[in-house]
Amino acid sequence: MGDHQQLLLVDDEPGLREAVQAYLEDSGFTVHTASNASDGWAMLQHLSPDLIITDVMMPQVDGYQFLKQLREDPRFQTLPVVFLTARGMTSDRIQGYQAGCDAYLPKPFDPDELVAIVENLLTRRTTTSTTAEGDMPDIADMARQIAEIKALLTQRGAIPQTPAPIKLDFTPREQSVLELVAEGLMNKEIARRLETSVRNVEKYVSRLFSKTGTNSRTELVRYALEHGLAK
Known part of the structure; x- marks a missing residue:
C-alpha cells in the first residue's frame, strides 16, 4: 500500500518524530518531516504529500491553526490529515473533527494502528477521488x-x-x-x-x-x- 506514497509528519518531539518516521518508512511510505507547523507549511510549497500527520500541541502554531491554514487553501482542502496528541479528551477530539481532521490518535498509540489509519485514509481518498471543490473529477x-x-x-x-x-x-x-x-x-x-x-x-x-x-x-x-x- 505504501509504495511511493508521500507523507508529511509534523511533530516537535524529535524522539517521537524519528520513531514514527522509521516505522512508517518500514511500512513502505516515503516520509518527510518537519519540527513545527511553519516548517511544515514551507515544505508544502514544494511537496505534494498524499497525507499529513501532525501533532496538535506545538509551540507558536498549534495543530488546529495548522489545519485551519490547510483547509483555507484550495490545494489542501481535501488532503487527509491525522492528528497525534497527548490530549485524548472527547472535547478535544470533537474540536479536531470540527476543524476538519480525518482521524485523531491519542498518544501513546500503537504504531500499527497509525499505519492502518493512514492506509485506510489513502485507500478512501483513491476510491472517492475528490477535487478541491469536493465532487469527483471525472x-x-x-x-x-x-x-x-x-x-x-x-x-x-x-x-x-x-x-x-x-x-x-x-x-x-x-x-x-x-x-x-x-x-x-x-x-x-x-x-x-x-x-x-x-x-x-x-x-x-x-x-x-x-x-x-x-x-x-x-x-x-x-x-x-x-x-x-x-x-
Missing part, C-alpha cells in the same frame, strides 16, 4: 453513476429485499445523506439540502461506503434498496 463517471441510480430507482419494486447481513447503525445525518444519494443527488446538491459543507458530505458518503462495504454510489444505492435502508 464528471462523466459521476453522471454515469447518477444515471445508474435513476435506473435503479425506476425498478425499485423489482429489487428483492432481504435483511441486511449485519445490523447497521447509521447516525441521523448519515441516514439523511443516504436518502439523498438514493435520490441521485450529487455532493454539492446534498450539501445545499442539508445546509452543510461539501467536505462534510464527502465524509458521510465515505462512512456509508465503509459501513456497507460498497465502493461507489451505485453500489451503495443498490445495497440500500436491497436491504430496505432507504425510502
